[in-house]
Amino acid sequence: MNLASSTASAGSSVPGWVLVVAAVLVSGLLLAGPALRRRYPVAWWLLLGFPVAAFRVVQTWRPLMAGCGLAVSRRPALTVVSGLVGNGAPPPQPRVPRRGLIRPTSGGFVLLVRLLPGQVPEDFVKAAPAMSEDWQVHAVRVTSWKPGVVRIAASAADPLAAPQLPKQRGPGHLLRVTVGALETGAAWVLDLRRVPHWLIVGATRSGKSTLINALVAGLAPQPVALVGIDCKGGMELSLYEPRLSALATNREQAVRLLAALVDLTLDRMTVCRAARVRNIWGLPDKERPVPVVVIVDELAELFLVASRNEKDEAQAAGTALIRLAQLGAALGVFLVVAGQRVGSDLGPGVTALRAQLGGRVCHRVADPGTAEMALGDLNPDALKAAQAITPEQAGTAVLASGDGWERARSHLITEAEAEAVAAEYAHLTPVLSELHVEAP
Structure with missing residues (x-):
């Protein structure tokens, strides 16, 4: 009798201890929550934030779907079996x-x-703001996952407000650079092997130059040749001059340099044809020519004309850029073209060039035509997102390619850091004699 009662007492005491331990742990987490969130935001989210958010999703799912018009009434089925439903x-x-x-x-x-039958992904896209409100998260993004299924991704806070980026150690993967953070919290990586040519647009102080600095700083430690075309007297790209294999600071120099780059590309084509390979990556490592990344800052300076002579120069520059974009990816020549204003009014060459630049980055712009030129042919939702960027969101951009679009923010590289990077890796600058052309 006593043994049975003591056994029952011991058995009933176990759940009590479990509850006490659980209460202590929860209390400790709540008390340490603010400090944990500041110092270890990911740990805070996984331990505290996510369970609460998941509970909200479960609790609000049915009324949220009904309120957004995403639920289907069962009443038509009831009319068939109405006699089986009792009063009350x-x-x-x-x-x-x-x-x-x-x-x-x-x-x-x-x-x-x-x-459900009859629903399309756009129905859920329209309901995304209501989801973020009900779940008390920063933003909700809805994308099509596969036929009949959508993927809902929620961000608890704005990861672009203060992106935390790991410092890149060493050269990393060839032609692959981490330049910032995506809205999902993942790293923003520009991979020129995957998307070889990019168009970057943005107004003054929108973050365009910061992105170019981050890209060049990431490419500087790699075994690549960097070529700059900065027709504003070299005010932007001259920071990296010790690491540049060539730099043109006006349109006359740019035309000669672009012509030399086209000749370099054609020479590489001859080498690949002789080796019976389709691109330079099929050549043996010792025979493979160095990749060349051409950075054009302020595209409008190449295309704006005021005289007949300037018109001929602009046409020559545009034709050379289009040829490089068409031939360069397979032959190790990559284009990064940037500008404050890029529109069809600059000439038909700009529209033809835009079609060859598969990657697009649009910061805040001063005119809607530039955003339309950058994103309008890829995704209308990306265009709307770019037009919503405010002046306070410097560095924030919308990037798009054939794979889709994302909001992102580039990592800040100051002028002093840019000069330091150029000096540190100046010894890696390849000498390309083909690009050293004399003035006529």
């Missing part, structure tokens, strides 16, 4: 889209949702 029976719950497992990310969560 509760009305049937509407059908809602089936939700998958809520999975945490470093700063938010994602889940997959199966659409």
Whole structure:
């Protein structure tokens, strides 16, 4: 009797201890929450933020779907079996889209949702603001995952407000540079092997120059040749002159340099044809020519004309850029073209060049035509997102390619840091004799 009662007492005491330990742990986390959030935001989110957010999603899912018009009433089915429903029976719950497992990310969560018959992904895109309000998160992004399924990604806070980027050690992967952070919290990586040519637009103090600085600083430690075309007297790219294999500071120099680059590309074509390979990456390592990244700052300076002579120069520059864009990816010549204003009014050459630049980055712009030129042919949603960037969001941009679009923010590289990078890696500057052309 006593033994049985003591055993029962011991068994009943175990859940009590579990509750006490759980209460202590929860209390400790709540008390340490603010400090943990400041010093270890990812740990705070996984331990405290995500469980609360997941609970909100579960609790609000059905009323949220109904309020956004994403639920389907079961009433038509009831009319068939109405005689089986007794008086006073509760009305049937509407059908809602089936939700998958809520999975945490470093700063938010994602889940997959199966659409009901007749629904399309755009229905959920329109409901994204309501989702962010109900779940108390910074933003919700809805994308099509596969036919009949959408992917909902939520960001708990704005990762672009103060992006935390790991410092890059060593040269890293060839032609691959981390330049900032994406809205998802992931690193913003520009991979020229995957997307070889880029158009970057942005007004003054929008972050365009900062992005170029971050790109060049990341390429400087790599075994690549950097070529600059800065027709504003070299005011921007001269910071990197010790690391540049060539630099043109006016349109006359730019035309000669671009012509030399086209000749270099054609010479590489001959080498590949003789070796019976389709690109320079098929050549043996010792025979492979050095990759060349051509950075054009302020494209409008190349195309604006005031006389017949300038018109001929602008046409020659535009033709050379288009040829480089068409031939360069396979032959190790990559283009990064930037400008404050890029529009069709600069001439048909700009539109033809734009078609060859598969990667686009649009910061805040001063005129809608530039945003349209950068993103309008790729994604209308990306265009709307770019036009919503405010002057206070310096460095924030919308990047788009054939794979889709993202909001991102580049890492700040100061002028002093740019000069330091150029000096540190000046010894890696390849000497390309083909680009040293004499003035006529």
